[in-house]
Amino acid sequence: MIVGVLKEIKAEENRVCMSPGGVEFMRQHGHQVLVEKNAGKASGFGNASYKKAGAEVVDSPRDIFKRAKMIMRVKEPQPFELELIRKGQIYFSYLHLAASKELTHALIKRKAVCIAYETIQKADGTLPLLTPMSEVAGPMAIQQGAKFLEMAQGGHGVLLGGVPGVDPATVVIIGGGAVGINAAKMASGLGAKVYILDIDLDRLRYLSDVMPGQCVTLMSSPATIRDVLPQADLVVGAVLVAGSKTPTLVTRDMLKTMKKGSVLVDVSIDQGGCFETSKETTHKAPIYKTVVLRPPKKQPIKLRSIKSTTSFIMPSVTCPVRCPGLLPWR
Ligand SMILES: NC(=O)c1ccc[n+]([C@@H]2O[C@H](COP(=O)([O-])OP(=O)(O)OC[C@H]3O[C@@H](n4cnc5c(N)ncnc54)[C@H](O)[C@@H]3O)[C@@H](O)[C@H]2O)c1
Numbered sequence: 001m002i003v004g005v006l007k008e009i010k011a012e013e014n015r016v017c018m019s020p021g022g023v024e025f026m027r028q029h030g031h032q033v034l035v036e037k038n039a040g041k042a043s044g045f046g047n048a049s050y051k052k053a054g055a056e057v058v059d060s061p062r063d064i065f066k067r068a069k070m071i072m073r074v075k076e077p078q079p080f081e082l083e084l085i086r087k088g089q090i091y092f093s094y095l096h097l098a099a100s101k102e103l104t105h106a107l108i109k110r111k112a113v114c115i116a117y118e119t120i121q122k123a124d125g126t127l128p129l130l131t132p133m134s135e136v137a138g139p140m141a142i143q144q145g146a147k148f149l150e151m152a153q154g155g156h157g158v159l160l161g162g163v164p165g166v167d168p169a170t171v172v173i174i175g176g177g178a179v180g181i182n183a184a185k186m187a188s189g190l191g192a193k194v195y196i197l198d199i200d201l202d203r204l205r206y207l208s209d210v211m212p213g214q215c216v217t218l219m220s221s222p223a224t225i226r227d228v229l230p231q232a233d234l235v236v237g238a239v240l241v242a243g244s245k246t247p248t249l250v251t252r253d254m255l256k257t258m259k260k261g262s263v264l265v266d267v268s269i270d271q272g273g274c275f276e277t278s279k280e281t282t283h284k285a286p287i288y289k290t291v292v293l294r295p296p297k298k299q300p301i302k303l304r305s306i307k308s309t310t311s312f313i314m315p316s317v318t319c320p321v322r323c324p325g326l327l328p329w330r
Contacts, residue, residue, distance in 0.1 A: 002032045004068025006061055007039040010075045012283045014042035017072045017093065020053035027054035034058045034068055065089075076103060087111040094118055094133075098245040099272040118270075119243055127242065131178045134267075138182025138238065141265040142171070145234040146190065148263045148287055156261025157311075158233050161191025168192050170231045174220060174249055174274060175238035176200075176207050179267050183236050188212050195228050225249060230257045237266035237274040245272040252276045255291045264290065 003026055005018045016039050018026075023033045033055040037047060047057045058064055065071065065084035073093040077085060085091060088111065095116035097104045107114045117129035142160070149155035149169065162168035171187040173180045176198035187194045188211065196211070197220035198204050204217040211217075218224050229235065229250070235258075239246055246268045255264075255277065266278040273279070277290040 001070055002034065002068045004058075004064035004071045005033065005035045005039055005055070006064060006071060006073045007036040008042075008074055009078055013075055015074045016040040016043045016045060017074045019043075020045055020049040020055075023050055023053040023055045032056070034064050036061050036064055076100075077107075079106075082106050082110060085110040085112045088113065090115065092117070094129075094270070096270045098243060099270065121242070127178075130240075134178035134238075135182050137267045138179040138184075138236075139186040141179070141183050141236045141238070141267050142186040142190070142234070144286070145171070145236065145263045145265050149233060149261075151261075154261065154287065154289075155263055156233070156259060160187060160234070168214075169233035170195070170228075171234045171236065172228050172232040173197065173236045173238055174225065175240065175268065176203050176217070177238065177240060179238035179240075180236070181207065181211075183238060183267075184211055184215050187234075188215050192234075195232075197224060197228070220249070222249075226254055226257070229254055230259070232258060233262050235262070235264045235275075237264070237268045237278070239268050239274045240271060246274045248274060248276050250275040252291055 005016070008015060018033070018035070019040070023035065026033050035050045035055040035057050037057050037059050040046065040050060051057055061081075062084060065081070065086070068089070070090035070092055071085070075093060076095050077091065085107070090113045091107070092115045095103070095114060096118060097107075097116060118127060120127065120129045122128055146160050147153055149158050149160070151157035158169045160169045160171070169192045171192045172195045173183050173187070174197045176184070176196040180196055180198070184194050184196050184207070192214070194215040195218055196204070196207055196215055197218045198207070199220045201219065204219065207215065208217045218228070235250070237246075237250070239249060241247065250264075255275070264275055266273045266275050268274050269278055269280055275290070279288070281287065
């Protein structure tokens with residue numbers, strides 16, 4: 001088969017779908033590989049390394065669309081490329097069609113064979129092409145969340161792990177699959193208190209067995225989500241209903257019960273997102289404010305919700321409250 005590897009053109013996309021090692025593997029199996037010029041540049045693979053592995057480096061993506069039986073890429077085709085896809089041609093990439101009716105219809109019109117990486121399932125139901133990305137996205141969600149909890153970034157100034165004498169932050173992870181467990185590992189590793197919500201009781205049992213004690217598992221339901229949101233400093237959306245658009249689990253009204261300056265990271269945005277206010281962002285402009293938050297009338301939680309970690313620990317050293325032992329001569 002002639003396999004065409006296209007350069008990513010979606011904004012800020014630096015990945016490449018095939019390394020020179022992948023080309024070598026394809027060649028060993030008798031396939032011809034066309035690689036678009038500079039396709040691997042941002043990932044550190046030069047044109048020469050692809051040539052050495054046996055690929056033909058091609059200047060024009062149009063030529064690749066014309067010659068290849070199967071097009072491979074990380075991301076979906078961009079609107080102006082759709083007319084280049086030929087009838088019967090295979091387009092193999094992440095597609096997330098459940099979240100895009102327009103792209104779905106456009107691809108059906110092209111009569112192409114489109115295979116979405118994220119829908120490929122092993123016999124045991126696991127998703128081998130999605131999981132590696134989830135293993136990156138889970139920890140990244142925590143890393144980014146921690147950054148945007150800083151006051152200079154608009155957050156309410158809470159350190160995930162707290163410090164001795166001050167409560168750690170509360171991280172709520174909705175969805176305890178591959179993204180969820182990896183986010184929980186990172187958050188608990190940093191010392192946060194973590195709630196993991198899922199609807200699969202067997203998965204919760206497993207998480208409860210393997211995760212450290214500060215990770216509490218909860219059966220996900222609108223009531224549970226309503227309960228935990230007011231406590232949360234950071235919420236991660238990590239839900240997947242394979243092949244479907246993500247259900248909206250956190251409504252605008254629920255968001256209004258959250259602390260001002262808390263942070264939400266919706267990893268499931270590629271399937272439509274699980275927060276009502278979610279929309280796609282870019283690395284250059286990664287955040288936006290969702291709803292105007294007012295502190296709930298009755299604060300069910302710690303004062304930390306309105307003070308930063310540092311302000312909270314400082315008084316305990318500058319104005320220490322001591323209970324001196326009674327002196328025998330008093
Ligand atoms: N943006 C990115 O770069 C990126 C990368 C990887 C994955 N993702 C997305 O992250 C999401 C999660 O991926 P994953 O690999 O962890 O999937 P997964 O299948 O491993 O886990 C999803 C979990 O969600 C749970 N779930 C389903 N409905 C739920 C509900 N109502 N409440 C709570 N939990 C529920 C499932 O039981 C499952 O445990 C997907 O939408 C995926 O597309 C995004």
